[in-house]
Amino acid sequence: MEAYVSFAGLLYKFFPTTLSGVAFIWYLSLPLGSINTFAQSEAMFVSHFVAFKRQKKSNFHLLSIMQQVGESVAIYLEKFQEPVLEVIDLEVFVAINALINGMWTPKLNSNSLRIK
Structure with a gap:
């Protein structure tokens, strides 16, 4: 056989x-x-x-990416870069706004505004 x-x-x-x-x-x-x-x-x-399968991202997804407290700008830019490449019909103006608005800035309070 x-x-x-x-x-x-x-x-x-x-x-x-x-x-x-x-x-x-x-x-x-x-x-x-x-x-x-x-x-x-x-x-x-x-x-x-x-x-x-990973879905393409919209311009508005970029608005949800935030720099964390203590996170370096270099790390934030790396974190921001991959989603930018996945955006369908990237609008540069929206991407730049999202990048800037997502950056962490220390909160100002009345004590920090006093002139000495």
Whole structure:
């Protein structure tokens, strides 16, 4: 008797062993017998996890990025840079305003305004 297994059959058989975390939990939640080929498992995996793809950001998302007390300007700029690259139709004026408005400034009180 000759053993014959197709490459697609091997992919189907070993696909679950490549999964971990949320992907593995998703796989375990599938009804038994719902997948019969590697092509089916691939299609179901892609259709499920494409929804979790990182969404592009809007200009208004930049307004939520704030420099923390004690955070250096260099770190704040690094933190600001990645979301800027993800913005669809970046409006430079909004980005600059968000950058400036997000910078931490010490609060002024009446004692700090006194002239000595």
